[in-house]
Amino acid sequence: MRNYRIANIWGIPIQLNISLLIFLPVLVWLIAATGQIEVYASIIDGLSSAPLDAEGLQEGLNPWLIGTAAAVGLFFSVAVHELGHAYAARRYGIGIRSITLWIFGGLASLESMPREWDREFWIAIAGPVTSVLLAGVFFGALQVVPASLPLVVFVVGWLAVINVTLAIFNMLPAFPMDGGRILRALLARSRSYASATRTAARVGTIFALLFAIIGVLSWNPVLILIAFFVYGTATTESRTTMLDELLTGVTARDVMDTTVRSVSADTSVADFTDRLLRDRQTEFVVVDSTDDVVGFVTLSALKRIDRDIYETTSVREVMETDVPAVEPSTPAFDVLVAMRNGPLVLVVEGDEQIGTVSRRDLGRVMDLRKQLGAGQPFERVAM
Structure with missing residues (x-):
């Protein structure tokens, strides 16, 4: 309100x-x-x-x-x-x-x-x-x-x-x-x-x-x-x-996916659908012609448009433009708070994009720590 x-x-x-x-x-x-x-x-x-x-x-x-x-x-x-x-x-x-x-x-x-x-x-x-x-x-x-x-x-x-x-x-x-x-x-x-x-x-x-x-x-x-x-x-x-x-003691660096999966804003939704199936990922960062991040796009975005216009619709037309960014040292709980408006957070070090954190990434860590006990130390595992 x-x-x-x-x-x-x-x-x-x-x-x-x-x-x-x-x-x-x-x-x-x-x-x-x-x-x-x-x-x-x-x-x-x-x-x-x-x-x-x-x-x-x-x-x-x-x-x-x-x-x-x-x-x-x-x-x-x-x-x-x-x-x-x-x-x-x-x-x-x-x-x-x-x-x-x-x-x-x-x-x-x-x-x-x-x-x-x-x-x-x-x-x-x-x-x-x-x-x-x-x-x-x-x-x-x-x-x-x-x-x-x-x-x-x-x-x-x-x-x-x-x-x-x-x-x-x-x-x-x-x-x-x-x-x-x-x-x-x-x-x-x-x-x-x-x-x-x-x-x-x-x-x-x-x-x-x-x-x-x-x-x-x-x-x-x-x-x-x-x-x-x-x-x-x-x-x-x-x-x-x-x-x-x-999430206590866990940072963005600990849970991020170091592969920043991106798709061009001018890519057609039809081609993006093929990319989803090939990479088996549901969230992608959207970049422009200069490789600057301009938004993110998810599988759920495709459900809002008719399949008949997949070929003529670009990713730019269905993407979300609000992409929160955090530093590698940001506590994981603060990353979760930053994620309230979307499923993805970009991890940035200086001017370099070094990874992304999704709800799935945080969910895996929370599930693991819940089974091991939240007091257990967390060690970075490559994702």
């Missing part, structure tokens, strides 16, 4: 995902028209020095003004929560690519995830701590807002309460919430990072199941969506860590 940059803080792009723009009116409605104002008014009345008239808050356009201000304030609070993570990460020298606000809250995209348990612990807990501190700021403001501004009293009080709620909710031990990362960090003190991730992911799936059950019984669509999101994230986190473990 598309993101829109709305600000830059500490050099970090703050992005607004389109899903939030769609969800924001729903959130306004949930606050304004589902009885929440009356519920929270009684809580805020006990926190504020200024008495609140719950009936007055619900007259005319007041609920919609409150809902709009509260919804915007909530996502401001989420942004500050994510900035807390960013501040802690920077203290450890970890860069932040961006902070994205979306339907499920916020996401600080770190350039790398720390493997040291104490670093992950402090980065993860910095978000909830920031939310509690922000709640304290709103609580302090609540004491000085005059009773003549009841809408402001309510919104400020609501933000004080909701930031404490945000901190508590994020402490639940389920990925991608901070509590899941805190749990993994604590588990990693006495076991491997991969084992800690698997255990934390299992706990996350249990919480996802609980969210789903509660969401269905209370017919809460938002909670059901959160359940699916938590389950998917916990599963992805576990799988990603397993792949990272299997």
